[in-house]
Amino acid sequence: MSLEQRQLLADTLQRLFSDHAQPQSAVSESWNAALWRQLDEMGLPLLMVGEDAGGYGGSWEDAGVVAHAIGRHAVALPLAEVVIAQALAVRCRLGDDTSADTGPLGLAVTSAGTLEPLCAGRVCFTGTLHGVPWGRHLGAVLAVVEHAGVSHLLRLPCAAASVREGQNPAGEPRDRLSFVAVDAAACTSEAAPARELLYQGALWRVGQIAGALDAVLERSVDHVRDRVQFGKPIGSFQAVQQQMAVFGAEAAAVGCAAAAACRSATLGDARFEIAAAKLRANLAIDSATSVAHQVHGAIGFTREHDLRHFTQRLLAWRSEFGNDRHWSEALGRAVIARGVDNFWADLTARGDAAAVTHE
């Protein structure tokens, strides 16, 4: 998309989510069918499917805008996972979006089980998918299963699953789907799809985290300006200002990291940048959620106040698609493997390469 188109998309989503997705409606038990229909009609699930396959042909920078909007408005739908799954399914020629699915195509992050090859492109799968985002509402799900030393990407029909409902700390559905001898489309052409899913999911979460941090920051600024104690807004006390400054700086850092990682992913291999951005986002969640709840006081701690819709998601998303330990180890190993004399050169090289491509 051009910059103008991307801005138009951002504005459209802003309006759409403001109308449809009041944080109060972001509750795990319900499925916002009306909003999903609108997203579907916009073609958003196909955001990163190529134009020749009927999609938007969107880049990671386009995805970043959508991710930010989802986070900013606490949208209770698996749009991120569906976009990833749709793009992957099309790339691997795994079935058709107009097949008899009773719901969207989603993504499993953790899968275990066995499979029996049936014929070309089909297997019989028995196993369990854990922590599937919105599993109970999906029509089909992509899962990566190892078999005979080869990674298989499966497309499983959810109608054939037995579902055990679960949730993350934000109340977002994270369900366990069990399959017994289910016939599924399969593909082995993707190299290390599990790792790719992890990086893609992490990059979406970075954008969502950035959006949620902006929402929390705005609410916190409004609150400290409105809340009067000791005859003045609590935001006029230095203790509050200093904390809010720390929070603001952290939120800004994540916004920057998200944009930079999306730019790198648009231009090529961005595993380093995605790892750095997700880790940086994880670190920010710590002080941001703490300060937000501190300045809101008791009222922010109620079920009724909408602060929790954002802070609980932030707390949950810190461990999704890689927690601090995972990404700091991945980055650390990468830096050590390249050696100290390459450290600075590597850090600067990618941006320099982008300069040439952009010319």
Next chain:
Amino acid sequence: MTLPRFDTVTLPAGTAAWRAEVRAFMATHAAGLAAERRANAWSVFDAPFSRRLGERGWIGLTWPKRYGGAERSALERYVLLEELLAAGAPVGAHWIADRQSGPALLRYGSEAQRQRFLPAIARGECFFCIGMSEPGAGSDLAAVRTQAVRRGDGWVLRGQKLWTTHAHRAHMMIALVRSAPAGDKRHEGLSQFLVDLASPGVTVRPIVDLAGEVHFNEVFLDDVPVPADMLLGVEGQGWAQCTSELSLERSGPERYLSSHALFVEWLRHEAAQGAVGEAVCNAIGQLTAELWTLRQMSLSVAARLAAGQDPALEAAIVKDLGNSFEQALPRRVQALLGDGRSLDGDLPLARVLSLLLQISPSFSLRGGTREILRGIIARGLGLR
């Protein structure tokens, strides 16, 4: 409220080649620098090195050619600076002149002042220091009491400056002084003067810092005569002129690379130990993520400055985050280094660690203290 903006930057075409050129220079002209000399590199005063950089046209890189500059872009300058700092080049002598005194002259100086000082700065021959803080005026800069009193055609300066970095080795000082009584606002009545430190009445007394080094000074001004043509800019506009320098001063790579030499030595040390354990590996990863992010943020501000904007909120954020990062780094390394006992004190790693542990408290004090920066950020967010 205003959300801070850190847009992604595209570096100019040709950046890779430019960067390689700077690295080649460093390999020749700054090889064999001791690790602790490479730490906090932009404070290290080395007049011959500055002259060598000046000879290459690498001081005042963005200035007009008629003033000795190379008319290159601000982002190219950024690349130059980050390469020099990452390698630990001793750029302290010309740093202030290049970063803010020269730009102040370009912005507010008379043609005569520009002609007199800019080419000399660009050659790496004329060094400047910042005469702002006083015993009674640190964070509260508007409380300066050094006076400029008219005498004949010119002025006479009376007072004292404090914490003036490199005043003992610089040629010129840009002093913020009170030239008229404060009006309704304390910021009124302040002016900036270009003070020749060789003038009669100037006494510079070095202050030894806790690491045993001399960087900053007391500067006593006892009826120092200053010609009228050494007023910088407009009389009474000193405050506005000063504050316009701040975004430049706050957001650059020097604000998060002060401990980089230690990070490098530490990486080298850990790699030499054999297998790296999880705690060290993860700390390296985390520091890398923070450093990568800071660089993106700093670049973003540089691009906006280059476009003629004044992103004061973003600059304050970069400095605050950067200072916290570079300040914490020595302690984080120390906490992970072996068992704390077995490191040989003569090793470069030990020396640079020792130095940075001692001087890192200053990182959140110099150039805008943490609490003030956070007040600025809070204001930028709309809290005040």
